[in-house]
Amino acid sequence: MTSTVVTERSDDHRRGDSADPDLVGGTRNGPPVLSRGAVLTTRVVGVAAVVGVAFTVWLGLWVTPPDKVQGNLVRLVYIHPGVAWVALYLAFGLAAVASLLYLWPRTRSLFWDRLAAAAVEVGVVFNVCTLISGSIWGRPTWGVWWAWDARLTSTAALLVLFLGYMALRRVPAEPEVRAKRSAFAALFAALDVPIVHFSVVWWKTLHQGATVLNANLSPTIHGSMAWTLLLGFVALTLVFVWMLLVRYRIGVLEDWVGSGELDLALRERQAEGIAPPVAPADVQPAPPAPAETPAGREAPREIAEVSQ
């Protein structure tokens, strides 16, 4: 991911940010750019996430002892709950809060819509990882890959609900209309989060209860295992923050490209509308397209690099 490439622009572009309130950081003359502080933050978070995950793997696989009941199977505890924590509480929780702030008239801004969309997309990745890691852990411990108990079923339903949110965002609509309907969809989907959390309390499930966020808020895990579990939570939180920053940035660039295409289409239509009709015999081969669009926007060279 080379999101920092787009920062290598002149300050003139950055000054143009305020000229287009519909594009956060967007400009008329070039792609939106990140401030140096934002670039540094993204890099620091990314490096910290890699270091955190590496330490978690090292402690989880080589330093911590096996569990009294599960033996070495317990080592998945350093990954699975952390992944679920990110998906349920951080990603989908953030999406719900951001959606609420978008719907609230005083705080309405497309920033919240983009943030919610980015959080949901990252959350869906973590939700899938939750189901996969849980299944891998469940096979040797429970004896089955999957069971239709309340925890697993509600977690799978959560994934489907937020996939629906993502599908809804792909339906063509005005940005404000899309943002409003997406916000309602996110809030509706997020209703499943407390159901997932309390499913092991409200109903009889195969899935065990919470280790850390239990009723007494007293983790039932020993010494170095507890610290490694905590480190896993922190590391995966950093991974989430880094992915969120990058995905949000891509969302801004997508909007910028989308608006550029619209400008170009409008210009082409207007040009065709005022051009005199040409006799078939006079038709000449079209000249190569200019490097600069009619709207005066430079071709977004860096955008392609972002997706590398």
Add this chain to the structure above:
Amino acid sequence: MTTAPAVDQASPAAPGPPRAPLSERASHRVRYVLVGAVLVGALGFLLFKGLGTALNFYLPVNQAVHQRSSLGDRTFNLEGLVVPGSIHPTPQGVDFTLSAGGQTMRVVNDGSPPQLFQNDIPVIAVGHFAAGEFSSNQIMVKHSANYIAQNPGRVTAPNGTKR
């Protein structure tokens, strides 16, 4: 986006390129409907499965014994703690006794149990009542959320505690 409404305003005046063919727009609509139908179908399936079985994923031994007449020979999930010393391997699988709420039930399982199956651990047996016992063909181990470090170096003190 402020530029979007301009499309609608400019469209009637500008004799620009024609809109996407009707078949293309129809295929887009069909795609959205299909995606929506798949997602709604998936959610409906999950709700059906969830409401049908998940909320009552198992019955503890004492509740199952109470409902024995209504359960008949229906297949359900029986939960309980494996009574220490009750496990007996058989040619078909394993026999053991489950206890919960002061009641016990002999389980005859056909097949190998999971690797964590042991004395004094909560398990769920999938099967049905048969005569005076529970005939099962699958065992799921319902381990706890407690994680205790395994320490083979511990010794038993004279008072029975581990040190």
